[in-house]
Amino acid sequence: MRVAYLDCFSGVAGDMFLGALLHAGLSLEALEAELAKLGLDEFELKVERTWRDAMEGIRVDVKTSDGAKPPHRGLSEIKTILVGSGLDPETKEWATAVFTRLAEAEAQVHGTTVDEIHFHEVGATDAIVDIVGVVAGLRLLGVEEVHASKIVLGRGIARCEHGEMPVPVPATLELLKDAPVVLSDLEGELVTPTGAALVSTLARSIGAAFSFVPTAVGYGFGTRVREVGPPNALRIVLGDREEGDEEVVLLETNLDDTSGQVVGYLIERSLGAGALDAWAVPIQMKKSRPGVVFCALVEEARADAIERLVFEESGTLGVRRHRVRRAILERREATLTTSIGEVRVKFARGPGGLRRAEPEYEDVARIARERGVPLRQAQETVRREIPIWPDEEA
Numbered sequence: 001m002r003v004a005y006l007d008c009f010s011g012v013a014g015d016m017f018l019g020a021l022l023h024a025g026l027s028l029e030a031l032e033a034e035l036a037k038l039g040l041d042e043f044e045l046k047v048e049r050t051w052r053d054a055m056e057g058i059r060v061d062v063k064t065s066d067g068a069k070p071p072h073r074g075l076s077e078i079k080t081i082l083v084g085s086g087l088d089p090e091t092k093e094w095a096t097a098v099f100t101r102l103a104e105a106e107a108q109v110h111g112t113t114v115d116e117i118h119f120h121e122v123g124a125t126d127a128i129v130d131i132v133g134v135v136a137g138l139r140l141l142g143v144e145e146v147h148a149s150k151i152v153l154g155r156g157i158a159r160c161e162h163g164e165m166p167v168p169v170p171a172t173l174e175l176l177k178d179a180p181v182v183l184s185d186l187e188g189e190l191v192t193p194t195g196a197a198l199v200s201t202l203a204r205s206i207g208a209a210f211s212f213v214p215t216a217v218g219y220g221f222g223t224r225v226r227e228v229g230p231p232n233a234l235r236i237v238l239g240d241r242e243e244g245d246e247e248v249v250l251l252e253t254n255l256d257d258t259s260g261q262v263v264g265y266l267i268e269r270s271l272g273a274g275a276l277d278a279w280a281v282p283i284q285m286k287k288s289r290p291g292v293v294f295c296a297l298v299e300e301a302r303a304d305a306i307e308r309l310v311f312e313e314s315g316t317l318g319v320r321r322h323r324v325r326r327a328i329l330e331r332r333e334a335t336l337t338t339s340i341g342e343v344r345v346k347f348a349r350g351p352g353g354l355r356r357a358e359p360e361y362e363d364v365a366r367i368a369r370e371r372g373v374p375l376r377q378a379q380e381t382v383r384r385e386i387p388i389w390p391d392e393e394a
Contacts, residue, residue, distance in 0.1 A: 001144050001145060001240065001241045001242075001330060002141070002142045002143050002144050002145075002238070002239075002240060002241075003143065003144065003145045003146070003147060003212050003238070003239055003240070003241045004138060004141070004143045004145070004146045004147070004236055004237070004238055005146075005147050005148070005149075005212070005236065005237040005238075005239070006020075006146065006147070006148040006149065006199060006203065006234065006235075006236055007149050007234070007235035007236070007237065008148055008149050008150070008151045008152055008191075008199070008234060009149070009152055009230055009233075009235065010152060010186070010190060010222075010226075010229075010230045010231065010232055010233055010234070011151070011152055011153065011154060011189075011190025011191040011192075011195065011222075011232075011234070012148075012151065012190075012191055012192075012195035012196070012198070012199055012234050013130075013191070013192040013194060013195040013222055013234070014127060014130030014131060014133075014134065014192065014194035014195055014198060015059075015060045015061065015062070015126075015130055015220070015222065015223070016195070016220040016221065016222050016232075016233065016234035017130070017134045017195065017198055017220060017234055017236075018060045018130055018133045018134055018137065018220060019047075019057060019058040019059055019060040019218075019219070019220025019221060019234075020057070020058070020218040020219055020220030020233075020234045020235065020236035021133075021134065021137040021138070021141065021218060021220070021236060022047060022058045022060065022137075022218070022220070023049075023056075023057050023058040023218030023219050023220060023236075024141070024216045024217060024218025024236050024237075024238050025141065025216050025218070025238070026137045026140060026141055027140070028045075028047055030140050031045075031133060031136065031137055031140065032045060034087065034091070034132075034133070034136040034137075034140070035129060035132065035133055035136070037085050037086035037087050038081060038082075038085045038087070038128070038129075038132060039081070039084065039085055039086075040081070040125055040128070040129075042064055042125055043062050043063065043064045043125050043126065043129055044062075044063040044064075045060065045061075045062060045063075045129070046060070046061040046062070046063055047059075047060055048060075048061070050221060052221060052225065052231040052232070052233065053230075053231045055219060055231055055233065056219065057218070057219030057220060057221045057233055058218070058219070058220055058221065059220075059221040059222075059223075060220065061223075062125070062126035062129045062130065064124065064125045064126055073124075074115075074116075075099060075100065075103040075114060075115070076115070078099050078128065079096060079099070081128065082095055082096055082099075082132075087132070087136065088139070089334075089335035089337075089342065090139065090333075090334060090335060091132070091135050091136050091139055093335060094135045094201070094202065095131055095132050095135045097201050098131050098135070098197050098198055098201045098202070099131065099197075100114070101175060101197045101200060101201050102171070102175070102193060102194070102197045105171045105174040105175045105193070105197070106171050106193075108174050109170040109171050109174055127194050130194055131194060131197075131198065134198055134202075135202075138202070141238065143238070144332065145204050145241070146202045146203045146204060147203055147204055147205045147206075147208070147210060148199050148203040148205070148206045148207070149206075149207060150180045150181060150182050150206065150207040151176060151179060151180070151181045151182070151191060151196075151199065151206065151207075152181070152182045152184050152186070152190060152191075153167075153168050153172075153181050153182065153183055153184060153190055153191055154167050154168070154184060154186045154187060154188045154189055154190035154191070155167055155183070155184070155185065155186070155187060156187045156188055156189075158188075158189045167188065167189045167190075168189070168190075168191055168196075169189065169193065171193040171196075172189075172191050172192065172193050172195075172196045175193060175196035175197050175200050176191070176196050176200060178273060178274070178302065178305040179199075179200060179206045179207070179301075180206055180207035180301055184229075186226070186228075186229050188224055188226075190232075204299070205299045205300075205301045205302075206301050207301040208299050208300040208301035209300070210241070210246065210247075211241070212239040212240060212241040213239050213240050213241070214237050214238070214239040215238055215239050215240060216237070216238040216239075217235065217236070217237050217238075218235070218236045218238075219233045219234070219235050219236075220233060220234045220236070221233050222234075246325070246326060246328065247300070247323060247324070247325050248276060248297055248298065248299055248300070248323075248324060248325075248326055249297075249298050249299070249300050249303040249321060249322070249323060249324070250295060250296075250297055250298075250321070250322045250323075250324050251295065251296045251297075251298060251303065251306060251307055251310060251319055251320070251321055252293055252294065252295045252296075252319070252320050252322075253293070253294050253310060253314065253316045253318060253319045253320065254283065254285060254291055254292075254293055254316075255280075255291055255292050255293075255294055255314055255316060256285045256289045256290070256291030257291075257315070258292075258314050258315065258316075262313065262314065263280050263292055263294060263314075265313065266278075266294060266309075266310065266313045266314055267279065267280065267294075269309055269313060270296045270298075270306055270309060270310070273302065273305060273306050273309055274298070274299070274302045274305075274306070275296045275297060275298045275302070275306055276297045276298060276299065277296070277297045278294075278295065278296040278297070279294075279295055280292040280293065280294050280295070281293045281295070294310065294314065296310070297324075297326075303321065307319050307321070329348040329349060329350040329354070329356070330348065330349050330350065331346065331347065331348050332346075332347045332348075332389075332390055333345070333346055333347070334347065334390040336385070336386065336387075336390075338381070338382050338385045339381065339385060340367050340371065340378060340381055340382065341363075341367045341370075342363070343359050343360060343363040343364060343367070343382050344359070344360040344363050345357055345358065345359050345360065345382075345386055346358050346359075346360065347389055347390060349389060355388045355389065357383075357386045357387075357388070357389075359379065359382045359383065359386065364378050364379050364382055365378075
């Protein structure tokens with residue numbers, strides 16, 4: 001499995017991410033061909049190989065003709081650009097997910113709704129190019145998983161469209177909730193909302209240790225040249241990781257005074273907070289009281305946050321924590337165009353030629369409702385058209 005590890009020793013921003021990908025081997029010509037599919041004519045990609053503190057890397061600058069004041073696009077306008085582009089479905093899906101996270105964070109910070117939010121800096125053409133460029137670049141490099149280090153934050157005051165704001169700006173902190181961060185003494189905005197949205201959306205783990213074999217390294221530089229401290233750069237390490245084995249954390253607690261509604265809500269909240277899986281098993285406890293064991297399987301980086309959630313929601317007095325290893329099949333998700341519509345499909349494969357594919361229930365159910373056909377009929381139609389693996393014939 002091809003993986004990308006983001007070393008955020010000096011923060012992260014969209015242009016730094018893009019520069020690091022190019023320095024690690026992403027073809028500029030292939031990237032420009034993907035960005036041309038957006039249909040936006042008002043930008044030019046300026047790529048410069050440069051050195052800072054004897055470190056070589058790439059600085060990317062998106063030159064636009066937006067003028068002094070960038071357009072204040074809303075999420076619906078950006079979705080329209082993405083949907084109408086010639087980008088492949090998976091790139092559209094992940095880019096949309098990044099912008100949706102940004103909209104949700106901005107709405108939370110400003111006390112409004114996602115539909116009413118109009119992006120300022122991050123709605124400009126350069127931010128769209130950064131986000132789409134990163135997502136498309138990862139796909140061009142064959143990256144299947146993204147992981148990140150703990151994210152180093154700066155301090156001070158940032159001047160933006162809303163005026164002067166403390167660093168990290170509110171939207172950045174909202175995006176990094178439950179992620180491990182390091183509060184440093186470095187002055188300036190090390191992590192931008194765009195960078196925070198990219199990492200929090202794309203990274204499968206943040207701050208967790210994992211093993212892989214590095215094959216390429218790239219450095220992407222930010223605009224600011226820092227005289228003190230590490231260079232203003234993001235390091236990306238590309239590599240290969242063996243399928244089938246990883247270490248995770250199992251959280252569990254016995255509950256005998258919690259209603260079924262609360263247990264169900266706790267499972268829902270845990271999954272929403274990033275748990276790999278969550279479930280409850282009925283048990284008979286001391287004094288013959290019926291109860292349940294609540295369990296959550298989580299990545300190490302999310303263990304503390306989900307453990308705290310269990311304490312808050314269940315009222316339990318203690319949570320057990322075990323490190324476990326799990327064997328997993330190689331997995332991939334793809335959006336396929338079938339004879340009855342677009343459907344997300346989860347693929348898995350393993351030793352001995354094992355192959356599995358399962359269409360996403362919500363997509364098939366939606367199509368069944370729209371077409372007025374039985375769900376089982378829609379499922380059978382989709383399954384007949386699913387390949388054994390994305391881009392492979394059955």
